[in-house]
Amino acid sequence: MPRGSVDMNFLFTLGELARLVRAYADKQAARYGITRAQWAVLAKVERTEGLKQSELAELMEMQPITLTRLIDRLCDNGWIERRSDDTDRRVNRLYLRKAARPLLGKLGGLRSELTATALEGINPADAHRMLGQLEAIKENVRNAIQNPAGEPPRKEQRVG
Amino acid sequence: MPRGSVDMNFLFTLGELARLVRAYADKQAARYGITRAQWAVLAKVERTEGLKQSELAELMEMQPITLTRLIDRLCDNGWIERRSDDTDRRVNRLYLRKAARPLLGKLGGLRSELTATALEGINPADAHRMLGQLEAIKENVRNAIQNPAGEPPRKEQRVG
DNA sequence: TCATATTCATAAGCTAGCTTATTATATCCA
């Protein structure tokens, strides 16, 4: 196993874990008539109302078209709404609707439950450190995507 | 933040990281004409030739029908083959074909590259511990899926 | 022994990712 952890099975373990967690969270969230992906969008809108779709997509590390579909569903259910921008007619800005409030309350509880289940037996300090490492890895991968090896870094990076 | 780490944003951070890593790995693997999901299957078959599809699906925490489609692609490309079982005509067993060998060699190198990129700046001991924690979380979630809260554990668990 | 239940693989149809292309609107600058 040359060079330390290089040959660890990190890639596939992460994929399998994400698959399991997604299946579990989707099943639980289905009680409230929402999917995990839609829930993630709703939760972000709650914290940052008034964003453009493109800004939100960037925040969530997701392509704008993927977000468009999720927003369609959330609007269909009356949880959020698109409002057109005063000065740029291309833009939609996203706002919560009243109907989302009770749902968001329940989802908050569910999030705590799911997190507690997943992290059971791991002490809080370790869990915290692990979360920090996951964020660091996210940053590494984001940089790798934006500055592919062998190419000079582009100016005007979105992530500074 | 009551009760330690319960309200950490573990759920969505994991989802975003998995999305980023998948996008990156897919883009790199595309150089060899394969996707990350197909690659994961191929790598498992390499390590455990002769498994039934249903056994492999269980190993990979994935539904049999999802696996069926991935196997279809791998067979189309001539990298693996389904062989029927001598004693049970319902069963397909999976074997590598010669054509997979050079590909597997290249993919091994790619895996090391991707892992090194993702884990850059994290020391090997920490990375190792983190991987162990991810496995522990996987186990927690698997148990939660199989023994939903409020129901008695079913006998004949698949994961014992 | 034969009806019932289980298992294996797959089909149909859904969500959620992606890339590439399109349309409408803004911006830039010559």
Added chain:
DNA sequence: TGGATATAATAAGCTAGCTTATGAATATGA
């Protein structure tokens, strides 16, 4: 002023997850 370029959202069509349903083969048990 007006043509090229850039940006916002969406469409089309792909992969990979899922649930539910189905057909074939096997196992079980009265």
